[in-house]
Amino acid sequence: MKKKVNIFWFRRDLRLDDNLGFFKALQGDFPVLPIFIFDAEILDKLPEDDARVTFIYETLQSMRNTLQNEHDSSIAMFHGKPLDIFNTLIEDYTINAVYTNHDYEPYAKTRDIAIKNLLESQNIEFKTYKDQVIFEKDEVVKKDGNPYVVYTPYMKVWKETFKSHNLDIYYTNNFLNNLIEHTRLPNLSLADIGFKTSTQKIKPYTVTPTLIQRYEDTRNFPAKDATSKLGPHLRFGTVSIRKMVKKAIAENNEIFWQELIWREFFMQILWHFPHTAERSFKSKYDRIQWRNNEEEFKVWCEGKTGYPLVDAGMRQLNETGFMHNRVRMLVGSFLCKHLLIDWRWGEAYFAEKLHDYEMASNIGNWQWVAGSGVDAAPYFRIFNPTSQIQKFDKELNYIKTWVRDFQELTYPQPMVDHKMARARCLETYKSALN
Template sequence: MKEQVHIFWFRRDLRLTDNCGLFHALSSEKKVLPIFIFDEDILTKLASKNDSRVSFIHQELENMNRHLLTFGSGIAVYHGKPVKVFEELSEKYAIDTVFTNHDYEPYAMQRDQEIKDFLRIKNISFKTYKDQVLFERNEIVKKDGTAYKVYTPYSKKWIEAFQHRGIDFFPSEELLGQCLKTDLLPFLSLAAIGFHPSSIRVASYEVSSGLIDSYDETRNFPALDSTSKLGTHLRFGTVSVRKMIDKASKSDSITFLKELIWREFFMQILWHYPQTTKDSFKPQYDRILWRNNEEEFKRWCEGTTGYPLVDAGMRELNQTGFMHNRVRMLVGSFLCKHLLIDWRLGEAYFAEKLHDFELSSNVGNWQWVAGCGVDAAPYFRIFNPITQVEKFDKDLKYIQKWVPDFQELTYPTPIVDHKLARERCLSTYKTAINGE
């Protein structure tokens, strides 16, 4: 007779501590089988077979598996289409309930519905929990129930709700003895899923009290390297967002906490407006006649535009999978406004390269710099790539690190004149927005 079990399905929550869905699974009377699925529908879309994010996920699974082995358990790791994996699992085990945590991206919601429909046929329950944000979906909305489209009032309402409700933690780490005891779980190697270890490592995060307290003064200067590198770890759930919010809220400076609120703001925007992954939030901006010059896009990607701060950011991205946030705004604005290249092309390139790529934030921030999103920078705000150096890298330390050739004869001349580009952008945007 097959053993009755619950399943916990890890996705964007690769940790054993303070994991909401895992806590609820382990709190029941039945043993829990932890699983992870390398989804072939996601992996086949990746441009490289040594994608550092896949290496990072696999490494984190190994770490978790090693810890679970001390309880005589482990994580079953599969590769394939999730519904096929659950068909296989339902043949092997008498599954009572599948537990997991919410995912708000359009593909994930469609996938989860497919899994839920399959499990219903098998009389298996499917329970999901809020874990990657403090407030989700329509928990922070206007009095009339509609979504906030501007960050500042959203953040005020978020902070009010946080102060009123506080934070509940879920000590899943105390219940790991409830995991299924077995030594027969499949644990696939990277090679078995068709990938190779990446030479680019995901940076570890640092969220010290000192970093949080000084964040407002230091965050805009890329040479200081004083950002937390937390984004990737929030993206894959290797750290608890509740613990990060709790820590940030204890500082006299609110700036770091506000960055975490921006993340939740963009997540609720994506949930309310899933069409924004492809369409501009402001429809009139989809009338812009983008130039989309292929050679100029290539030079932007390579970091050879002839504007040192833009090039430094792109080279940092290509070599490390990270780019400083201040520089992200500049390179995004430069692509859309100086080169008149569609924000969707930049968004796709960042999605391919950034370790901390998160669909909601990536789309939200690209639409912000292009002027077409919620709470966006007005279209006539065009970052000057020369004065940005004077403001944020006046000693040229960041530029010298990533563009050591910037003073050499071989360094390219600027791809476009700033004044000309600005006038061209204003004219093109104005025509589209006014429907001329």
């Protein structure tokens, strides 16, 4: 007779401790079979040396090793379409329930409805939990139930709501003996899923008391290595948001805390307004007549615009999969406003390159620089890519690190005149919006 199990489906929560869905599964009445699915629907769109896939793979192997060595268990690895994988699992096991954590992106929501319907047709419960945010969906909304579309009032209500919220940590160690006893669950190599090990590496995060305390003073200067590198770890759940908020509170740093709240603000915007994945939040901005010059886009992508701070950001991104947040605003503004290239082009390029790519934040921030999103910069705010150097890289340390030909004769002349581009942008936006 087939063994009766509960399944826990790891997704954006690649950690064994303080993982709510995993915690709940382990407290059930049946042994837990942990699984991970390399989703072909997502992977087929990525380059074979994608650093994020390498990171996910290596993290999972580390988790498997821990479970094998310490708990006589493992994680079953699969590659394919989730619906097909679950059809196979239903044949191989008697499944009581499938546990997982919520995912809020449009594709994930559609996928999860299909999985839920399949499981329920077999009388299998599909149980999902809130794990990657403190507040989700309708938990922080206006008194009339409508979502906030401006960050500051959202942030204030978020903090008020938080005061009466118990920030529990879900320690799983006491329950890991409830895992299925099987150290040889199916494994995969990167080659099995069509990938190879990336030369780019996702850096460990740094959330020391010193970094948090100095965060406000140092975070705007790209030459300083003063950002937490938390992005990819929050994205893939190798770190718990609950533990990070506890750290921010312990150090009493409002700015660091508010950065974590920005992430949730953009997540609830995407949840309430899924159309923003493809269209402007402010619909009239979809009337803008973008120039969309492919040659100019290529120059921007390669970091050869002739504006050193823009080029430094793009070259840092291309070489490392990371770009300093202050510089992201500048390169985004330059693409949309100096070159009049659709924000969706930039959003797609960042989605391909950024290790910390998070759909909600990427879309939210690109629409912010284009002026088309929630709480966006006004369209007439156009960053001057030269004066920004004086503000944020006065000693040229960041520029010299990434633009190695900066003082060479080979370094390109500015591809567009700032004054002309500014006037052209204002004229184009005005004619679309009026």
